[in-house]
Amino acid sequence: MTTETCNVTTRWGGTEDGPSHARLAEIIAELDTRDEEHPDTWLIHVQSEWRITLDEQRHAYLQDPEGEIRAHLAGVTPQVALALWIRFASGGPDAVRSEPWIGGAPVPKNAELAALQARADAQSLKAERSFYDGLGDEIPDATCREEGCNRGRVQYSVRCRIHHFEKHFKKPCPFTH
Secondary structure (H helix, E strand, O other): OEOOOEEEEOOOOOEEEOOEHHHHHHHHHHHHOOOOOOOEEEEEEOOOOOEEEEEOOOOEEEEOOOOOEEEEEOOOOHHHHHHHHHHHHHHHHHHHOOOOOEEOOOOOOHHHHHHHHHHHHHHHHHHHHHHHHHOOOEEEEEEOOOOOOOOEEEOOOOOOHHHHHHHHHOOOOOOOO
């Protein structure tokens, strides 16, 4: 049996028209693999242009044609997700209105926000370190032009690694070597 009134976008970017129920189950099962870059998949009801997005955190999001989240569900098992998608594919948003949707997008808890911020900070520091290391060694007989600095400058710059970093990122350099 297929769902000809919809199309699905898999979490890794593939798009399929009218997938079978078995294929929808496979796509939902892909969410068991963690991938921060590709955390979700969605099914679009072609006639209404509404969609239901599922993510690896087991949330379902009911989105209008502009992509705005109108409601969400938490704790959606793969079996519930499949039943939801099948009903949605055949009847659009009206077919799933009886679900216990919570209006709007979920509000992250403080602990979730702190964890996200910590991951973002770690990624930023890693990228900044890569930039700093990529500046290469300082040329000892070519002094940095920053007043009071007696370090050598890096190639293609008039500044040492630290001052070049600070000029580029407009913040103090967290690295000393």
